[in-house]
Amino acid sequence: MSVLMTMRVTGDPAAIEKLGADNGALFQGVVADATSRGLISHHFYGSKSEVLVVDEWPDEESFQGFFEHSGSQIQEIMAKAGVTAEPEPEFWRHLEVGDDVG
Structure with missing residues (x-):
């Protein structure tokens, strides 16, 4: 079964959006x-x-494996x-409790 990885950091959400708009190739390389x-x-997501x-x-x-390989770009x-x-990833597994929606 898959896992969710969450990583929460203090930073400027608007700067992330601007960076994505101005330098989408950097993001697309990491995603690829x-x-x-x-x-x-x-x-x-941003607050x-x-x-x-x-x-x-x-x-x-x-x-x-991905994080070790693409760490410099991240x-x-x-x-x-x-x-x-330093970002600290957390991992979450799905719990089967019978109330899933979607």
Whole structure:
């Protein structure tokens, strides 16, 4: 069963959006690498001062392999968004409780 990976960092969500608009090739390169390593879905979310990344991966190991390979590109994106702390991915497994919607 797949896992969700979440990564929450302090940073400027508007800077992430601007970076994506101005330098989409950087994001697309990272997404292409992630997809080739098993990425199922990927989304950025923002609040006033935080950025949340939510990915779905086949397993933790697939994400870890991607993160080790593309770490410099991810660091570049984070630095341009004003992120100063090292991101810490968290992994979540689906719980079967019988109330799923969608």
